[in-house]
Amino acid sequence: MTDSSGSIGSGGTARAGVAGAQEDVVDERAGAELLAPLADQEQGADLARLHGRLEREAAEGGLLDIAYRVVDSPIGPLLLAATDQGLLRVAFGVEGHDAVLATLAARVSPRILRSPARTEAVARQLEEYFAGRRRSFDVPLDRRLSRGFRRSVQEHLTEIAYGRTESYAEVAAATGNPRAVRAVGSACSTNPLPVVVPCHRVLRSNGSLGGYVGGLEAKHALLALESAA
Amino acid sequence: MKPFERVVAEHGAAVLRVCRAVVGPVDADDAWSETFLAALRAYPALPADANVEAWLVTIAHRKALDLLRARARRPESVADVPEIPSVHQEPEDAAAELRRAVAGLPTKQRQAVAYHYLIGLPHAEVAEILGGTTDAARRAAADGISSLRRSLAAEREEARP
Numbered sequence: 001m002t003d004s005s006g007s008i009g010s011g012g013t014a015r016a017g018v019a020g021a022q023e024d025v026v027d028e029r030a031g032a033e034l035l036a037p038l039a040d041q042e043q044g045a046d047l048a049r050l051h052g053r054l055e056r057e058a059a060e061g062g063l064l065d066i067a068y069r070v071v072d073s074p075i076g077p078l079l080l081a082a083t084d085q086g087l088l089r090v091a092f093g094v095e096g097h098d099a100v101l102a103t104l105a106a107r108v109s110p111r112i113l114r115s116p117a118r119t120e121a122v123a124r125q126l127e128e129y130f131a132g133r134r135r136s137f138d139v140p141l142d143r144r145l146s147r148g149f150r151r152s153v154q155e156h157l158t159e160i161a162y163g164r165t166e167s168y169a170e171v172a173a174a175t176g177n178p179r180a181v182r183a184v185g186s187a188c189s190t191n192p193l194p195v196v197v198p199c200h201r202v203l204r205s206n207g208s209l210g211g212y213v214g215g216l217e218a219k220h221a222l223l224a225l226e227s228a229a
Numbered sequence: 230m231k232p233f234e235r236v237v238a239e240h241g242a243a244v245l246r247v248c249r250a251v252v253g254p255v256d257a258d259d260a261w262s263e264t265f266l267a268a269l270r271a272y273p274a275l276p277a278d279a280n281v282e283a284w285l286v287t288i289a290h291r292k293a294l295d296l297l298r299a300r301a302r303r304p305e306s307v308a309d310v311p312e313i314p315s316v317h318q319e320p321e322d323a324a325a326e327l328r329r330a331v332a333g334l335p336t337k338q339r340q341a342v343a344y345h346y347l348i349g350l351p352h353a354e355v356a357e358i359l360g361g362t363t364d365a366a367r368r369a370a371a372d373g374i375s376s377l378r379r380s381l382a383a384e385r386e387e388a389r390p
Contacts, residue, residue, distance in 0.1 A: 037323040038246060110233055
């Protein structure tokens with residue numbers, strides 16, 4: 001380790017090149033070792049603080065297209081994602097939050113940050129709802145993820161009152177398309193805003209649960225919560 | 230394209246290390262914040278096959294240069310080799326010693342050392358960021374390392390009772 005000028009590989013015989021390459025490897029390792037105290041430094045607290053500053057500055061600069069957070073709930077962790085228009089997506093753990101965020105990045109915008117400020121109100125209202133102290137949600141919704149018939153079905157769902165249920169057939173009739181029972185089913189299963197837009201209040205005509213994007217256990221738990229309150 | 234949050238999670242620590250090494254701890258927060266804000270702005274147009282870390286370091290490099298120039302213009306800070314504001318009064322550790330030695334390097338060597346040895350960008354990519362040839366980048370990094378070694382040795386010599 002006498003020559004550290006590191007002039008490797010430029011000219012010279014093949015033999016010198018090999019010797020140089022070995023020396024280079026040694027240098028690489030020695031250099032990285034020398035820098036190790038800086039490379040290994042714990043920065044977690046600083047990164048958390050800087051993340052907070054980035055959230056604020058991005059929102060102020062109009063660059064935060066989607067802000068999200070994950071809240072705990074009796075039916076598992078819920079992802080809450082919002083644009084500056086309103087709540088865009090509620091997602092169950094079983095949907096895979098990373099996959100949901102990847103879809104939002106592709107369909108809406110990749111300018112996405114974990115940032116709780118924008119979903120403060122809905123997080124609080126969900127907490128009240130799960131505690132049995134709230135019967136409806138009062139937050140702006142961004143419904144851009146749904147179009148056409150699915151969207152009109154989902155808009156109708158917010159009219160089904162807390163503690164009440166409708167059948168898929170009744171929802172189809174209410175949206176002016178009584179034969180579109182299956183389409184109502186798929187509108188419910190693709191509801192981007194479950195819990196807040198209560199697709200869990202739609203059952204089969206025989207009273208059985210049908211399906212649910214968060215799993216039947218979650219649907220059952222929500223219906224039990226609402227019938228107990 | 231990944232959500233930008235993933236970019237921050239995967240590269241935030243490396244970019245902070247680079248910022249600290251290049252502009253020192255005082256201006257590192259500004260350098261990091263400006264880097265990620267600019268990156269967030271440009272992100273939707275980033276080609277899918279881009280090397281995200283090299284892209285971020287390129288932005289950080291430019292932001293750091295802006296900060297270094299601004300600092301040079303501030304008369305009171307000409308001699309201000311960034312010292313860590315000592316929050317917890319610990320005895321000086323290896324990291325602090327090394328930080329001071331890095332701060333004493335010429336700018337180009339400091340950048341080459343940070344980009345290559347601290348976060349592992351290949352010399353060719355470092356050259357693209359710094360401008361100039363791969364050999365020049367390799368030389369700047371190697372010279373920086375030998376100079377660091379010398380000044381650390383000298384400091385330990387001085388510290389000996």
